[in-house]
Amino acid sequence: MTAPLLVLAWGNPSRGDDALGPLFAEALRPQAGDGAEFIEDFQLQVEHALDLVGRQRVLFVDASLTCAAPFEARALKPARDASFTTHAMSPTAVMQVYRDLQGSEPPPCMLLSIRGERFELGEPLGTAAAAHLEAALGWGRRWLAAGLDATQPAGG
Amino acid sequence: MTFDLETAAAPQGLRRVAIDPVTRVEGHGKVTILLDEQNRVKQVRLHIVEFRGFEKFIEGRPYWEVPVMVQRLCGICPVSHHLAACKAMDLVLGATPVTRSAEKIRRLMHYGQVMQSHALHFFHLSSPDLLFGFDSEVNLRNIVGVVQAHPDIAKKGVLLRKFGQEVIRVTAGKRVHGTGSVPGGMNKHVSRADRDMLARDVNQMIEWAQDAVNIAKQLHAQNPALYDSFGSFRSNMLSLVRADGALDLYDGVLRARDAKGRILIDGASDQSYLDLIEEEVRPWSYMKFPHLKSLGRDVGWYRVGPLARVQNCDFIPSPLAEVQRQEFVAWGKGEPVHATLAYHWARMIEVLHTVEVIKDLLDDPDILGGELMVDGIRRGEGVGVIEAPRGTLIHHYRVGADDLVTMCNLIVSTTHNNQAMNEAVREVARQYLDGNELTEGLLNRVEVAIRAYDPCLSCATHALGRMPLDVALLGPGGELLDHVLKTADGELVRDLAAPLGLPG
Numbered sequence: 001m002t003a004p005l006l007v008l009a010w011g012n013p014s015r016g017d018d019a020l021g022p023l024f025a026e027a028l029r030p031q032a033g034d035g036a037e038f039i040e041d042f043q044l045q046v047e048h049a050l051d052l053v054g055r056q057r058v059l060f061v062d063a064s065l066t067c068a069a070p071f072e073a074r075a076l077k078p079a080r081d082a083s084f085t086t087h088a089m090s091p092t093a094v095m096q097v098y099r100d101l102q103g104s105e106p107p108p109c110m111l112l113s114i115r116g117e118r119f120e121l122g123e124p125l126g127t128a129a130a131a132h133l134e135a136a137l138g139w140g141r142r143w144l145a146a147g148l149d150a151t152q153p154a155g156g
Numbered sequence: 157m158t159f160d161l162e163t164a165a166a167p168q169g170l171r172r173v174a175i176d177p178v179t180r181v182e183g184h185g186k187v188t189i190l191l192d193e194q195n196r197v198k199q200v201r202l203h204i205v206e207f208r209g210f211e212k213f214i215e216g217r218p219y220w221e222v223p224v225m226v227q228r229l230c231g232i233c234p235v236s237h238h239l240a241a242c243k244a245m246d247l248v249l250g251a252t253p254v255t256r257s258a259e260k261i262r263r264l265m266h267y268g269q270v271m272q273s274h275a276l277h278f279f280h281l282s283s284p285d286l287l288f289g290f291d292s293e294v295n296l297r298n299i300v301g302v303v304q305a306h307p308d309i310a311k312k313g314v315l316l317r318k319f320g321q322e323v324i325r326v327t328a329g330k331r332v333h334g335t336g337s338v339p340g341g342m343n344k345h346v347s348r349a350d351r352d353m354l355a356r357d358v359n360q361m362i363e364w365a366q367d368a369v370n371i372a373k374q375l376h377a378q379n380p381a382l383y384d385s386f387g388s389f390r391s392n393m394l395s396l397v398r399a400d401g402a403l404d405l406y407d408g409v410l411r412a413r414d415a416k417g418r419i420l421i422d423g424a425s426d427q428s429y430l431d432l433i434e435e436e437v438r439p440w441s442y443m444k445f446p447h448l449k450s451l452g453r454d455v456g457w458y459r460v461g462p463l464a465r466v467q468n469c470d471f472i473p474s475p476l477a478e479v480q481r482q483e484f485v486a487w488g489k490g491e492p493v494h495a496t497l498a499y500h501w502a503r504m505i506e507v508l509h510t511v512e513v514i515k516d517l518l519d520d521p522d523i524l525g526g527e528l529m530v531d532g533i534r535r536g537e538g539v540g541v542i543e544a545p546r547g548t549l550i551h552h553y554r555v556g557a558d559d560l561v562t563m564c565n566l567i568v569s570t571t572h573n574n575q576a577m578n579e580a581v582r583e584v585a586r587q588y589l590d591g592n593e594l595t596e597g598l599l600n601r602v603e604v605a606i607r608a609y610d611p612c613l614s615c616a617t618h619a620l621g622r623m624p625l626d627v628a629l630l631g632p633g634g635e636l637l638d639h640v641l642k643t644a645d646g647e648l649v650r651d652l653a654a655p656l657g658l659p660g
Contacts, residue, residue: 012228013228013333014213014225014228015228039331040332040333041331041332042232042234042332045276045280045317046276046279046280046313046314046317047314047317047318047321049314050314050315050318080304097310097314100304100307100310101307101310101311101314121209121210121213121228122209122212122213
């Protein structure tokens with residue numbers, strides 16, 4: 001059976017603060033129970049649109065160089081992503097692919113961006129990023145429990 | 157000697173256009189073009205920021221950790237690195253050949269990887285150009301545009317990709333960071349339930365893969381003038397083939413053909429790659445330029461990947477793909493097909509082949525049971541070569557008695573294609589840019605040529621907020637005349653004050 005909640009976290013665990021997404025998923029998974037599925041990947045791709053099928057709520061999680069510290073959370077709407085991205089897709093484009101493939105609106109999705117600073121290969125998670133992760137996990141626990149949406153404080 | 161258009165005779169006074177980074181490819185790359193006052197192209201270079209630090213990252217680690225760690229080299233083809241490392245470590249341990257079951261499960265994993273990678277490239281990254289045209293509206297040229305205009309094609313692409321991902325999951329243990337393959341064999345069989353789940357869908361995948369080959373073929377048939385000439389040039393080709401000359405993506409011997417299709421090297425052991433291939437450093441590029449040692453740098457460079465593999469082999473050992481290969485070869489009218497855009501056609505023939513192989517392997521009881529591991533007498537050194545989605549991938553390790561890696565050398569597929577991609581970009585510059593005012597559509601042609609190779613520029617890192625395009629125009633005196641940035645949502649912003657990209 002499809003779990004009603006999905007946490008989709010991405011990043012490269014061997015590239016410093018890029019590990020924030022996978023580390024978030026790893027830390028939250030034991031606290032989540034059967035109601036939530038956690039998927040980790042290096043980056044978002046078209047097939048992730050199919051992972052949204054049958055969910056009540058979805059949380060995308062990634063490291064960000066540009067968000068405010070320690071993290072930002074916002075609700076997402078499907079959007080035609082006009083950028084020439086690399087192989088990686090944006091969460092809103094994944095939602096748009098869902099909409100076009102399924103012929104219906106995707107489940108409510110939020111993006112949790114955790115502030116990172118350094119993304120070099122072989123570096124461990126930075127001290128600041130580790131603190132940002134802890135703060136984000138607190139928010140993540142509340143998201144799992146209560147279904148936070150963009151109208152509630154991001155908690156930063 | 158330098159290659160034509162590689163280095164301008166008098167670069168001073170020429171204006172410079174930079175496409176930085178090249179988009180819809182993996183990692184970081186940049187094209188710089190030098191033009192004179194009449195817009196005549198004088199120099200074109202593709203700079204790829206290859207990350208060589210990865211080898212140092214591996215050295216000092218225990219050998220058994222390497223097949224997992226190398227997956228972090230690339231977010232697009234981690235399985236290829238996983239298996240190339242395992243093949244090398246099998247040799248380090250003297251654990252060869254691996255058992256029949258282990259070899260078949262690894263092969264299943266690898267063919268699933270190639271299938272999903274090719275499907276992503278064709279349907280997601282290239283079909284927008286191919287279906288809408290190189291001059292089409294920027295907003296259309298992405299997968300979302302394809303979904304809206306051709307929902308059936310897009311859906312097949314997504315589901316083919318998903319199927320390949322599932323093949324990886326049931327063999328590697330997870331869709332990413334898999335641990336299924338280990339030095340000496342595999343650590344798990346395919347479960348009967350997973351096998352049945354895949355077997356239910358595999359015939360549908362074969363049908364869709366045939367549709368994909370037909371789309372690629374029809375594109376060539378509908379516009380042969382464009383498809384045969386765009387970014388086209390002649391080159392040698394290199395790949396693994398099976399000992400009997402069949403296409404083989406998992407294992408084999410090295411074969412190279414010249415531009416006329418004549419055999420240059422055949423039956424060469426992958427363990428002797430250093431006797432066959434030399435890498436040259438050029439001062440203007442971070443990425444090395446490999447060539448066949450026997451021919452030297454000027455004429456010894458070659459192409460790898462689907463275009464090379466489909467023509468290097470004598471036959472494809474699956475019936476439907478073999479019919480398609482014969483049609484592809486006939487297109488060349490007795491000569492090898494050298495067209496850059498023919499990579500897409502060859503890639504779809506390979507998708508069909510991979511699904512046929514997956515179907516056969518799903519019917520094979522060896523993937524459900526049997527010995528998974530072998531032991532051997534340790535020899536301390538090994539080379540693992542595999543045909544990754546983008547071409548020949550080489551992993552070479554030495555391991556000390558303390559189990560730690562003392563030497564690591566990787567030659568990734570995109571590095572093999574370095575000279576070829578530069579040639580493709582120069583050919584496009586000659587054909588389309590020379591003497592013309594630059595437009596977004598013309599610059600896109602440069603990217604179309606590079607994308608045909610599906611380069612994986614060796615960087616799996618990413619973060620929200622990166623700029624996907626940066627084009628700078630400099631005057632004859634080096635002054636900044638124009639600077640356009642493309643934001644993550646595709647908006648073009650003119651900003652003369654913004655910092656420029658990497659020097660080059």
